[in-house]
């Protein structure tokens with residue numbers, strides 16, 4: 001029987017910023033899944049592409065003075081490069097602004113219209129009278145109609161997280177100039193999502209993938225389904241058929257990209273894209289859990305309404321935290337894949353291992369550099385690396401070549417059980433379970449070689465030592481094949497050390513049970529390097545610095561609050577005495593009356609005033625700064641002065657010393 005081909009896709013990266021750890025949480029497991037299934041003998045096509053349309057890209061391009069197309073091309077190239085360097089290898093990586101997707105989107109929307117699932121309606125659309133334009137989605141900010149939080153036009157991003165339809169936001173303001181928006185009537189087009197309730201209720205219970213995606217989606221359908229406005233008044237995007245001033249909403253043409261990228265892949269390879277989208281091929285979407293609604297409700301309804309084949313599984317990854325904080329680019333809680341990781345020469349395979357093994361795919365991943373380094377050092381270096389290297393090292397040291405003879409049935413049994421367990425875990429989308437299974441086999445090998453101590457045995461019983469090493473090499477062989485989907489680079493190096501010249505990816509996972517290649521082995525080298533504590537500290541400091549800078553930027557942007565200002569104790573003071581500071585030409589030592597006591601002030605104003613002229617002056621001081629030591633003398637308040645010549649601030653009309661400045 002011919003096996004059904006499988007299409008795997010990844011949520012499309014949006015081209016308005018660089019790749020970060022949050023992206024990789026979805027891409028690395030998807031790549032692992034594809035590599036594993038291929039090595040288990042399945043026919044898998046893996047496509048993705050960049051998401052180029054929508055208002056955030058237009059707004060950002062405007063801010064940077066470039067075109068949305070330029071911005072998209074720049075970040076498209078960036079993602080393409082980063083994915084390759086991370087070993088995330090798509091068969092095709094397209095762009096939603098590509099010609100194929102423009103054509104496919106218009107054709108699909110036309111099909112929806114023909115089937116009666118699109119209707120027009122006049123709605124109240126926000127309009128900026130100053131910028132003289134309509135304000136779709138991110139062009140408008142205001143209050144969420146559901147929870148009252150500050151929200152953007154298309155989503156309550158800081159409150160309840162609900163999707164907002166055009167015209168729903170309260171108190172809309174133009175995001176570009178801040179002007180209160182006017183409401184203008186405009187004709188838009190809606191997708192009749194509400195007509196798909198029964199279709200979704202019968203489709204969703206059988207949807208494969210992770211249960212979080214399925215369960216959320218079923219809950220939402222039972223709750224309520226609103227029709228979606230699928231047009232926007234915008235230049236950038238896919239033209240809505242027959243309307244010069246409208247483009248389709250980005251959440252329509254972005255998922256249609258999955259089809260277009262499959263078409264483009266088929267064009268390059270002679271493959272059959274319709275097998276997946278129009279007939280019976282399996283489609284699995286890997287996405288972040290923030291876009292479950294779009295993939296499990298909106299998208300299957302759209303496909304079904306236009307006469308296409310809906311996905312068979314949706315695999316949704318949990319979110320990423322950084323140092324126990326919610327992932328946030330603006331607050332600095334972010335790890336950039338290029339700048340912070342790859343560009344510093346860190347091994348992509350370590351990060352792949354970490355992302356896969358940290359926790360279940362659907363759970364939250366809490367990243368810290370310390371935690372990352374611990375896993376590298378304790379698991380990769382001490383367990384896996386140690387076992388692989390020792391086995392290969394003793395082979396070349398004692399025998400030079402792979403010892404011949406049978407492998408202990410118990411060792412083969414262990415390998416067999418590991419292969420079965422790992423494969424089941426992968427098919428259940430339990431990627432952590434799969435990697436843990438591989439590591440358990442490494443730990444078994446480590447204990448085995450430690451207990452058998454071939455380095456001692458070889459001195460008394462050479463044949464027994466050969467048997468031990470042969471068993472170890474069988475485990476190394478199986479582990480190397482298992483490692484490839486997780487850490488392709490390391491696996492390739494280990495494969496060479498086992499005497500192979502062809503790529504490890506050309507071999508099936510189940511070959512781990514077959515005999516190890518006979519012959520001489522080259523000298524091995526350690527496969528993993530320990531992360532040193534100063535390196536970890538450097539990476540951690542970088543993250544802390546970024547968070548601090550973000551906080552300062554935020555303070556600059558928002559200013560200090562009236563409460564923060566009120567914490568400053570600023571008062572008038574009368575100078576009681578003044579004397580020069582010996583050895584410091586610029587400093588004077590003042591005693592000042594601050595109303596409820598006397599304070600000593602050391603100030604750098606000796607160049608500008610004859611010291612004796614200061615006595616009796618009314619000045620202004622801050623009295624609740626932390627005391628400072630200046631030239632060995634304590635300064636218990638700071639006087640306020642303006643300009644290069646330290647012009648002292650003084651009250652215009654007399655007030656008693658200690659009068660609070662407000």
Ligand SMILES: [Zn+2]
Nearest residue numbers: 128131174177
């Ligand atoms: Zn405006």
Ligand SMILES: [Zn+2]
Nearest residue numbers: 144147156160
């Ligand atoms: Zn809300």
